[in-house]
Amino acid sequence: MSGFRIAKGGLINREQTLDFTFDGRKYQGVKGDTLASALLANGVRIVGRSFKYHRPRGVWGVWFDDPNAIFDLTLKDVSLPNCPATTTHLVEGMSARAVNAYPSAQFDIKGVFDRFHRFMPAGFYYKTFKWPHWHLFEPVIRKMAGLGHLGSEIIEGYQSEQHNIRCDLLVIGGGPAGLAGAQAAAQAGQSVILVDDHPEFGGGLYRRSKDIEGVKPAQWVARQCRAIEAAGGRLMPATTAFGVYDHNMVALAQDKGFGLAPTLWRVRAKRILMATGATDRPVTFANNDRPGVMSLDGALEYLARYGVLVGRKIAVLSNNSFVEPAAEILRRAGGEVRVLDATQGQAKALGNKVLHGVEMNGQRFDCDTLLASSGLTPVVHLWRHAGGKLDWDENLAAFIPGKAPDNMRAAGAANGTFDLDNALSEARAKAIGAPVPKQKSTYRITPLWPKPDAKARQWIDFQHDVTLKDIELAARENYASVEHLKRYTTLGMASDQGKTSNMTGLAAMAALQGRSIPEVGTTTFRPPFVPVPIGLYGGARRGQLFNPLKRLVLEDRHRAAGAALGEYGGWLRPGWYGARDITREVLRARNAAGILDASPLGKIEVMGPDAASFVNFIYYNTISTLKTGCIRYGFMLTEGGIVYDDGVIARLADNHFVISCSSSHVESVTAALESWRQDGNDPDRIFIHDCTQNWPTVTVTGPKAREIMAQLDLSIDLADFPHMTWRETRFKQAAARVARVSFTGDTSYEISVPVDKVHALWDAVILAGKPLGAGPIGVEALSVLRAEKGYIIVGKDTDGEVMPHDLGFAIPRAKKTAAFVGDRGLHTDNANREDRRQLVGLRVPDGAVALATGAHLVEKSASGLHSIGVVTSSYNSPSIGQPIALALVEKGTERMGETLTIWHMDQQNTATVVSPVFLDPKGARLNAG
Amino acid sequence: MQQFPCPFCGLRNEQEFHFAGEAGKIRPDTTRKVSAADWADYLYTQKNTMGEVREVWMHSPCAEIFILRRDSVSMAVLGVEQLRKNKP
């Protein structure tokens, strides 16, 4: 037992006790404790095991600077892995388990790894497991590695709120500098937000244990907070600024309590004042990872904030002028304190599992706690996120903020201003843009960096077990750049991201290479500053809201008819109706009529004086010759000549067209049209409107389609309504557009009406169709119907290499004289190749089953089998009575009648190349009626 | 997260915008002979300038296409230009 709770003091409430367990043992803490402070108050020393060697680990720091105490936490039915014990507040009934330790941190079976440490230097995994293949070893290693265990239960209601706010000045850090700056700015009339990651403001003020501007710290803090709020400022405690992004956006994670999703605040600040303080650097000496070796500032903070004295017999090992006042504070609290000058010799921590003493220059001092500080490191992460530069300050032996990012300033300890009075005046001046008075620092430090070629193991990264020897090895093997050093040794890649280890690690590299620290430089600082749940970024964008489906106006009718609704191209559409029987629906359409909700089909209007030449440019096919009232099938290409979309275009008037693109391409086609319209054309002479959702569409297709149409209140002369024409008419006193165009190979009518008329239309069509044997069909039946006719689906039967002449549409390529999108792309060497893949049909031998979609067509060559094509669509065709398939095959049209080998999952079958049009090649059905 | 000024809507978050390409590329007149090299240049060659760039962007909600001048290193927005010619 070493640490204990002192009788009074701190920001805790001793009256309110909280029971909790750690690795199965019962403990008691108080309101205001973190898990770490509660364990230290109970004298617990070992709180975890290191990642690689499973060495015992004690609490090192007090807040985000602790690399060691990481717990899996359970409270009632909520389990969260990898919670830092230093920043997680204790809750009654909490149960904590050290990660990476089995069965407990105190007794860890894998601790045996430590005995073999000489076999596991940096790069051990890279060097050892590369033969024959890393993947052989990976599963076992992954199992041994990793930290906590993820619970299998999803936490009910765990969803982050997300808010956007703005302000004139965002002050990050609610210590003395931040409070002073925020108050000055708020009183000067700025809108100010002050954030601090602790639940109470004050930062490092409490640990000094001295009055500030004539009052006690707590009083001063309260006074500042009142003044900020009175001037209209906003205080956000328990809120971590974890990233600075482009254009002055700062991301904040606001703690909502254990098991509740934090709230994300995106702050757009005109200016940012960074007052994030500084942390203690560890001292690098032999066995410096022993539980009981701690941060000096951390010990002061445990005392001031949580009323915990971390040890009884305390040695302080340091190199700077802040040590004596610190030692005095600890003495007054009841500690027996001895100060050792770390620059006067090599220290060695004694004790096997936990610390028993320290040896230096042949002398031995018994102690239960060793507080080590090799100086203060300003917390400059956010400064670097924003693109600010760092300067090396010789006097402080630290990197401090250098050239500032636009609209960002640093003040207080974060800026290397360690004296309190100086920090206050600096923050007040910078908050209102006033000149900063010149001031003198009282901080004195004798630089103290890792000394290479020491015998014993000296830890640099406590969590990832990176020792000074590993850095030496990396230097020897020329992983000398800090970025290489980091990845080779995993230095700073633990969950604390090197907050305690990076500075000493790069100082060690500098010493090894005889370079200066600024020459070696730092690794890149990236958000998030502390770990945050992934759900914080996602917020409500999950489940249905992740990618909301478009819904049909007729969804209620489909549901009532027993439709199986599924996602098709971003729409929730009927796949089929009733029990899954696609054959029944296909035959219904072929023998009587199918009734299909075709509302998602694109309806993009193009109008204006230049509309005709515009669509002629957009389309592969010649559109200028299309007559009013007529419809033409065609392709849109990319500039590379690749088929981008297919569909029909109708000419409604000289200057008015409707482009009916694929259902799933409406947004992208509209954007492409807009792009050509505004960039390259006069946008005042062409207008583009996507009216897809204004005109729901019901399609009637099949031999009885015309009979059904005749019963509808449409006033169209069906006798004079040929295939590929359209009529503008009225339905129930509203405008209606009827197109005779087919995606099935049978006579089809697409009837589009305004949204409020489509229920009446659907009901009328169903009613008229029923006595004739017609009924609704879903998208699955449509896919079969169109394949039977050899109609392609772009993106399914085509890929990123298919050009129109591969699909049998070669005439515009040869003949069209006007410029069009993709024209030159159709005449490259690649486009002219003789062995291009072309669309064909495939028939299997009698009795064989349907081919697998995606199966390869293969040929033997000297080196074995090679692919000459791929099956793009394959169905059991009810109309043909046997399986059919579409495929892209090299020189496909030359191979008609050839029998090819089909390879799929190590099985080989055969199929014969045929025309892709299986049904009605002459088009008699299409033009019937 | 960056913010871009749409000439039509004003300052909006970057997720609402789509990059369309580097500005200043002229489509070759394809009714005349265009060499393979010129066509490939038009399709694929990007200046990818480090520093000040002129780019074509689209603001998706209003479909306005405009030229954005920005610094590709600092991410600073330097200005926008409308594509539309000013008409009386």
Ligand SMILES: [Zn+2]
């Ligand atoms: Zn806009």
